Amino acid sequence: MVVNKIDYMELESSKFEFYNLGIGEPIAISAGQALGLGDMLDEIMSHFEDKDDEEDEDSETKVAIIGKPNAGKSSLLNKLAGEERVIVSDIPGTTRDAIDSYIQFGEDRFLFIDTAGIRRKSKIHEEVERYSVVRSIAAIERADVCLVMIDATEGVTEQDEKIAGLAHESGKGVVIVVNKWDLIEKDDKTILEFEKNVRNALGYLSYAPIVFISAKTGQRVNRLIELIKYVANQHSMRIKTGALNEVISEAVMMKQPPIEKGKLLKIYYATQVSTKPPTFVFFVNYVESVHFSYQRYIENQLRQHFGLEGTPIRLIFRPKNEK
Numbered sequence: 001m002v003v004n005k006i007d008y009m010e011l012e013s014s015k016f017e018f019y020n021l022g023i024g025e026p027i028a029i030s031a032g033q034a035l036g037l038g039d040m041l042d043e044i045m046s047h048f049e050d051k052d053d054e055e056d057e058d059s060e061t062k063v064a065i066i067g068k069p070n071a072g073k074s075s076l077l078n079k080l081a082g083e084e085r086v087i088v089s090d091i092p093g094t095t096r097d098a099i100d101s102y103i104q105f106g107e108d109r110f111l112f113i114d115t116a117g118i119r120r121k122s123k124i125h126e127e128v129e130r131y132s133v134v135r136s137i138a139a140i141e142r143a144d145v146c147l148v149m150i151d152a153t154e155g156v157t158e159q160d161e162k163i164a165g166l167a168h169e170s171g172k173g174v175v176i177v178v179n180k181w182d183l184i185e186k187d188d189k190t191i192l193e194f195e196k197n198v199r200n201a202l203g204y205l206s207y208a209p210i211v212f213i214s215a216k217t218g219q220r221v222n223r224l225i226e227l228i229k230y231v232a233n234q235h236s237m238r239i240k241t242g243a244l245n246e247v248i249s250e251a252v253m254m255k256q257p258p259i260e261k262g263k264l265l266k267i268y269y270a271t272q273v274s275t276k277p278p279t280f281v282f283f284v285n286y287v288e289s290v291h292f293s294y295q296r297y298i299e300n301q302l303r304q305h306f307g308l309e310g311t312p313i314r315l316i317f318r319p320k321n322e323k
């Protein structure tokens with residue numbers, strides 16, 4: 001119960017009147033003079049559970065394994081589980097639906113979602129296939145981290161680019177998994193060259209780590225598990241407002257924002273408004289002056305200081321009138 005206009009009225013003297021309404025302690029404010037608003041907000045917040053913390057501690061990390069048909073998604077799931085939980089075959093399109101599997105590694109519990117391979121749109125004729133693509137996209141939505149699986153024997157194809165794009169746009173953590181590494185003839189440059197090709201093709205996933213595995217032999221599957229944990233943590237990172245603003249004012253000092261139509265961009269302050277993915281709101285004088293290239297500069301500075309590896313981040317610019 002909020003009693004407004006205390007600038008006109010003594011709350012104490014008329015308090016009984018408000019108690020008589022039977023809805024608890026009145027909170028006195030003045031909307032006009034901005035009095036008592038802090039206490040009111042504290043009272044409001046006390047009615048919310050700290051949902052974020054609870055989720056982070058109690059529930060498992062959700063991981064969607066996505067990729068083309070036959071990339072080896074189900075094989076990886078079986079390797080992780082240490083048993084044959086899902087059907088593996090060399091017939092593309094073996095997995096028809098998204099399948100949930102809970103797997104425990106030491107202290108950590110994971111939900112892995114094996115998905116149906118996502119085909120090119122033009123090839124989706126049957127109802128059942130269209131449905132399975134929808135289910136794969138729903139699996140991405142449910143996940144914290146997406147494993148974008150690429151078949152090493154085929155390299156990065158156009159279809160892989162589309163699938164990786166889905167992961168990127170969803171705002172989830174991403175690990176690029178190059179599978180069937182056992183089938184590749186290698187010398188000491190092969191990994192670097194392959195990585196360069198992946199980076200070229202999937203430029204927008206520059207934040208995502210790459211791991212070269214064999215779902216068949218288990219090569220680097222343990223490393224992949226470590227990467228998933230790491231990326232899930234980065235994806236739910238919370239940065240304190242103080243530290244954030246220090247980095248931003250330093251960044252602005254090092255590189256002046258551009259002047260756009262005679263207007264110099266000023267960033268007053270920034271704050272992280274949510275996680276998964278980390279999302280930041282910047283209060284600025286002219287939203288129109290925020291160039292894409294300057295946004296990217298700020299994003300790179302944040303990544304340099306805070307890591308944020310494997311997760312997309314979102315920057316939102318809002319106008320704030322200088323007072």
Ligand SMILES: Nc1nc2c(ncn2[C@@H]2O[C@H](COP(=O)(O)OP(=O)(O)OP(=O)(O)O)[C@@H](O)[C@H]2O)c(=O)[nH]1
Pocket residue numbers: 067068069070071072073074075076087088089090091092093094095096115116117118179180181182183213214215216217
């Ligand atoms: N040599 C080798 N073969 C692999 C590897 N991973 C998977 N395969 C083989 O690739 C074929 C497809 O594997 P699946 O695990 O069924 O592939 P998937 O991505 O689940 O395929 P869909 O369910 O059809 O989308 C099978 O014949 C596997 O044995 C690997 O790391 N090395």
Ligand SMILES: [Mg+2]
Pocket residue numbers: 073074075087088094095114115116117
């Ligand atoms: Mg499968």
